Amino acid sequence: MNLSLDISLSVILLIAAVAVLYVLLWPVYLWRIRRVTHAVNVANAENVSEEAMREESLPAVSVVIYCSAGENSLRRVLRQVTTQDYPSPFEVIVVTDGQSSECSAVVGEFRRACPNIYMTYTPDDARNVSRKKLALTLGMKAARYDVVVHTTAAVSIDSDRWLYEMARPFGSGAVVAIGYAYLPSDKDGKAGRRRRMFNAKADAVTWLTAAVAGKSYRGAEYNLAYTRQAFFDNKGFSHSLNLHTGDDDLLVYELVSQNPGKVAVVLTHDSMPSIVDIAPCRFYNRQRRCHQFTGTRLPKCSRRLMAAGAWMRIASLALAVAAVVLSDFNAYVGAVALALMIAQWLSVAIVWRRAIKALHGRAMLWTLPRLSLTRLMANAKVAIHTMRHHSEYYTWRH
Numbered sequence: 001m002n003l004s005l006d007i008s009l010s011v012i013l014l015i016a017a018v019a020v021l022y023v024l025l026w027p028v029y030l031w032r033i034r035r036v037t038h039a040v041n042v043a044n045a046e047n048v049s050e051e052a053m054r055e056e057s058l059p060a061v062s063v064v065i066y067c068s069a070g071e072n073s074l075r076r077v078l079r080q081v082t083t084q085d086y087p088s089p090f091e092v093i094v095v096t097d098g099q100s101s102e103c104s105a106v107v108g109e110f111r112r113a114c115p116n117i118y119m120t121y122t123p124d125d126a127r128n129v130s131r132k133k134l135a136l137t138l139g140m141k142a143a144r145y146d147v148v149v150h151t152t153a154a155v156s157i158d159s160d161r162w163l164y165e166m167a168r169p170f171g172s173g174a175v176v177a178i179g180y181a182y183l184p185s186d187k188d189g190k191a192g193r194r195r196r197m198f199n200a201k202a203d204a205v206t207w208l209t210a211a212v213a214g215k216s217y218r219g220a221e222y223n224l225a226y227t228r229q230a231f232f233d234n235k236g237f238s239h240s241l242n243l244h245t246g247d248d249d250l251l252v253y254e255l256v257s258q259n260p261g262k263v264a265v266v267l268t269h270d271s272m273p274s275i276v277d278i279a280p281c282r283f284y285n286r287q288r289r290c291h292q293f294t295g296t297r298l299p300k301c302s303r304r305l306m307a308a309g310a311w312m313r314i315a316s317l318a319l320a321v322a323a324v325v326l327s328d329f330n331a332y333v334g335a336v337a338l339a340l341m342i343a344q345w346l347s348v349a350i351v352w353r354r355a356i357k358a359l360h361g362r363a364m365l366w367t368l369p370r371l372s373l374t375r376l377m378a379n380a381k382v383a384i385h386t387m388r389h390h391s392e393y394y395t396w397r398h
Helices: 009-045 050-055 071-082 101-113 131-142 162-172 193-212 228-233 250-258 280-295 301-326 331-358 368-388
Strands: 061-067 090-096 117-121 147-152 176-178 224-227 263-265
Touching (some): 009 301, 061 131, 228 250
Antiparallel strands (some): 147 224
């Protein structure tokens, strides 16, 4: 072991570069992740009483439920939506993917007790069009009220204040309310579940940190609200009719661009439904590939900064190793390099752990720094797959 204090200038500069990269990692990367954690904590710190809720100016709301699942899923969601604690009038519009006698029967059951439930469906013979966008457009046209909250039959709404939380910003002049929906951590039990969970949460952190900063470009299709006026002023999905995807990112970006300063990000736990009726692996792949495809048409600043943070960590590791090797494995250089890498590792692990817990993710710690680095390779793999199969995302293929 080399214990000499005669350390070359080049080695000192390498160690200094590692220290500088660690300092820069905070504003470029770590503070962006902490922004989401802070936003969730602040949102949940406010405790609105029943009396205060009923004194608020809350708009009448239309809830559009897109249903491509079975009647059991629809029955669960209708039960949860119709029992919402919401003091203003609201209606429920179910839009099924194709005609379904089973879903019609479920809606009929609920209409006997709740006459404010309506149903429509997309034609079975609709071709060369996104069936999801067609369904949402039918729901928007059927809605009586200006404020429309969108969800699907694949979710479970576990709080009776969900509708209140999603509609509340519109009483203050909002035009778009961006919510969040999560996949329960125990839903995915297959190999690779930690990697999938981390990448899904990292995707959410990336677009949520932009949204919290007032630069929204994406939402969650399972929990999203906007006004009819804004939707039809934008001519609906006319700018992306040739795409199967884009209902929760391209449309959101268009609405946000046309209504600056009128966007709310809703991150209370009561506002977050869980996504339950899906196949986790298929859901993960579909979400990542679809948003990778539409992401080429959206602002890239937030995604590039998150990637830059990962590259800075790789660079600092390479510089630390180079410093130790060039110093002939000097013990003092090795100790300083190790201390800096441990500090960086712990910072990344703690910041990511808090963000993931805030978004209802699995509690992890020591694997987080590794997963945040291998995410670069996962993103590259998704990008390559999307480029090779890009024609699948156009409506003229189906």
